[in-house]
Amino acid sequence: MERHLDNEINHVKESLLKMAGLAEAAIDKAIRALKERDTQLAREVIDQDQAINELEIEIENGCFTLLARQQPVAADLRFIMALVKINNDLERVADHAVNIAQKAVSLAESVPLKPLIDIPHMADIAQEMLRNSLDSFIRHDAALARQVCERDDVVDALDEQVQRELITYMMQDHKNISRALDLTLISKNLERIADLSTNISEEVIFFVEARTIKHKHLDVHIRP
Amino acid sequence: MERHLDNEINHVKESLLKMAGLAEAAIDKAIRALKERDTQLAREVIDQDQAINELEIEIENGCFTLLARQQPVAADLRFIMALVKINNDLERVADHAVNIAQKAVSLAESVPLKPLIDIPHMADIAQEMLRNSLDSFIRHDAALARQVCERDDVVDALDEQVQRELITYMMQDHKNISRALDLTLISKNLERIADLSTNISEEVIFFVEARTIKHKHLDVHIRP
Numbered sequence: 518m519e520r521h522l523d524n525e526i527n528h529v530k531e532s533l534l535k536m537a538g539l540a541e542a543a544i545d546k547a548i549r550a551l552k553e554r555d556t557q558l559a560r561e562v563i564d565q566d567q568a569i570n571e572l573e574i575e576i577e578n579g580c581f582t583l584l585a586r587q588q589p590v591a592a593d594l595r596f597i598m599a600l601v602k603i604n605n606d607l608e609r610v611a612d613h614a615v616n617i618a619q620k621a622v623s624l625a626e627s628v629p630l631k632p633l634i635d636i637p638h639m640a641d642i643a644q645e646m647l648r649n650s651l652d653s654f655i656r657h658d659a660a661l662a663r664q665v666c667e668r669d670d671v672v673d674a675l676d677e678q679v680q681r682e683l684i685t686y687m688m689q690d691h692k693n694i695s696r697a698l699d700l701t702l703i704s705k706n707l708e709r710i711a712d713l714s715t716n717i718s719e720e721v722i723f724f725v726e727a728r729t730i731k732h733k734h735l736d737v738h739i740r741p
Numbered sequence: 742m743e744r745h746l747d748n749e750i751n752h753v754k755e756s757l758l759k760m761a762g763l764a765e766a767a768i769d770k771a772i773r774a775l776k777e778r779d780t781q782l783a784r785e786v787i788d789q790d791q792a793i794n795e796l797e798i799e800i801e802n803g804c805f806t807l808l809a810r811q812q813p814v815a816a817d818l819r820f821i822m823a824l825v826k827i828n829n830d831l832e833r834v835a836d837h838a839v840n841i842a843q844k845a846v847s848l849a850e851s852v853p854l855k856p857l858i859d860i861p862h863m864a865d866i867a868q869e870m871l872r873n874s875l876d877s878f879i880r881h882d883a884a885l886a887r888q889v890c891e892r893d894d895v896v897d898a899l900d901e902q903v904q905r906e907l908i909t910y911m912m913q914d915h916k917n918i919s920r921a922l923d924l925t926l927i928s929k930n931l932e933r934i935a936d937l938s939t940n941i942s943e944e945v946i947f948f949v950e951a952r953t954i955k956h957k958h959l960d961v962h963i964r965p
Contacts, residue, residue: 584818588812601825684922687911694911
């Protein structure tokens with residue numbers, strides 16, 4: 518690998534890590550805003566999204582410039598393609614954090630429906646999955662990436678459990694419906710963040726092992 | 742542009758059109774299954790998803806091989822990057838069709854909650870947005886792509902309207918809750934399909950005009 522190419526790749530990689538940090542902070546703040554009924558914190562998440570969108574475009578332009586100027590091949594090309602896709606996934610993670618923050622604002626307007634236990638628990642797992650997917654990317658660690666993929670089912674099961682519980686709240690009293698629906702959609706957003714972390718991990722495995730486990734039951738080797 | 746590169750790009754482009762056709766058919770079938778309470782049709786959508794996932798991987802491998810072997814620059818590179826991202830968006834569209842089909846199966850088990858009017862209407866708009874986004878890609882038509890982006894707000898407004906109406910059904914009778922919740926989530930899936938069609942259109946504008954309107958209020962020109 519050329520030294521110049523190394524430097525340029527590292528520059529884009531650093532921007533991606535910054536992007537990951539912003540996306541992680543957005544989820545963290547959105548969930549804290551929900552738990553602590555802190556609408557100001559929720560609005561911070563909503564306001565910060567613009568900076569994340571700008572960074573996404575900057576990173577994408579950086580990758581494009583790299584491909585156009587350096588014409589990387591093999592492992593470098595694969596790494597840059599992974600950067601492009603992970604960047605896109607992180608922007609979507611941040612969008613889900615914004616959705617959660619918006620629901621947190623609306624929920625803070627009424628009395629709490631119930632003590633929040635499962636949703637913060639789901640958020641912890643989803644955040645850990647996101648962090649580990651990024652760590653696996655930085656360390657080129659396919660084993661860690663596989664662990665992330667395996668946890669996706671846990672979050673799916675929690676989402677179903679949360680949804681079932683919230684339906685019983687809706688049935689008990691129609692005054693619960695609007696708040697229970699907001700919490701259901703928050704749970705769905707966390708489930709999507711876990712999905713996106715799984716996507717990122719699949720990208721990592723793809724570029725580390727040059728094959729894809731993107732869709733279960735498939736194990737297609739990349740064409741030489 | 743080299744003739745050989747042209748041929749290879751056309752080959753991947755044809756696969757992408759096949760992918761788009763499958764994704765469009767998946768939405769169409771899922772909504773028909775919902776309207777006609779046809780669980781067999783819904784199961785077809787669910788079963789077909791595997792083929793769509795395989796095609797996504799085939800297209801991604803095709804793009805990777807193109808980048809590695811041909812080292813395209815400028816417009817060709819931008820076109821291939823658009824292919825990679827649109828391919829990813831189409832796979833997500835198909836996932837949302839599967840979600841709708843799954844809800845259609847569960848809704849067919851009980852009596853209809855209400856005549857479906859707004860949801861099929863949303864589906865029509867979302868499908869037209871998807872079709873137009875792909876047409877804009879094929880014809881390099883940034884004006885058509887812009888029209889798609891503009892319609893996203895219409896679908897968002899319909900989603901909110903559907904959600905408000907379904908809350909009133911939930912409040913009227915707790916026996917409605919489970920079905921109304923399924924319909925709410927179907928509406929959200931259609932809203933996401935419209936979002937993904939908007940993403941595709943933004944990619945088209947990006948590669949046609951070499952600048953991005955990806956995030957509103959931004960108009961960042963790509964670095965030379």
